[in-house]
Amino acid sequence: MAKDRERKRPNILVTGTPGTGKTTTATALADATQLRHVGIGDLVKDKGLHDGWDDELECHVINEDLVCDELEDAMEQGGNIVDYHGCDFFPERWFDLVVVLQTENSILYDRLSKRGYTGSKLSNNVECEIFQVLLEEAKESYPQDIILALKSDTVDDIDRNVASLTEWVRQWHPTS
Numbered sequence: 001m002a003k004d005r006e007r008k009r010p011n012i013l014v015t016g017t018p019g020t021g022k023t024t025t026a027t028a029l030a031d032a033t034q035l036r037h038v039g040i041g042d043l044v045k046d047k048g049l050h051d052g053w054d055d056e057l058e059c060h061v062i063n064e065d066l067v068c069d070e071l072e073d074a075m076e077q078g079g080n081i082v083d084y085h086g087c088d089f090f091p092e093r094w095f096d097l098v099v100v101l102q103t104e105n106s107i108l109y110d111r112l113s114k115r116g117y118t119g120s121k122l123s124n125n126v127e128c129e130i131f132q133v134l135l136e137e138a139k140e141s142y143p144q145d146i147i148l149a150l151k152s153d154t155v156d157d158i159d160r161n162v163a164s165l166t167e168w169v170r171q172w173h174p175t176s
């Protein structure tokens, strides 16, 4: 399908395993670029775009159709930074750039422990990172040339990533 070139500002997806720094990165990038940060987790909670609570996974069961309907108009307009630990259910045409954040396993383990994750919730997420699940999901869902894997181990990495993504946004052009 032809890409939507109507939008005047790009849409960026920031994805990765929980704890890799999506919200930190997306918030800083939104600050630097005046793009809009769309945290899918908060959106789902605020607008009730879910089918209840999953006790085992300890998260809302996201209703993907409702989320996509909710975002369609804004995405058509452009200028959004979408932040979510999944990427296979968004329309491919929405995004001009798909950023996959990656963190070294032991660093991620510590971050998620600090966040209060324990047991299988902790090990499942670290395994998700070890097996590069989100990078594979992105590769199966989007054109390879718009996928960018970025290391997010340190605060310096965040600064560097935000700086280079800000530059990318500045240079982006609707017909590029």
Ligand code: ADP
Pocket: 016, 017, 018, 019, 020, 021, 022, 023, 024, 025, 111, 152, 153, 154, 155, 156, 157, 158
């Ligand atoms: P996500 O949205 O991917 O779950 P967050 O942005 O909420 O991740 O980050 C989780 C925690 O890890 C926060 O306390 C954040 O400050 C820290 N963190 C995230 N990325 C980095 C990084 N690259 N270097 C140092 N700390 C980080």
Ligand code: MN
Pocket: 022, 023, 024, 083
């Ligand atoms: Mn987050």
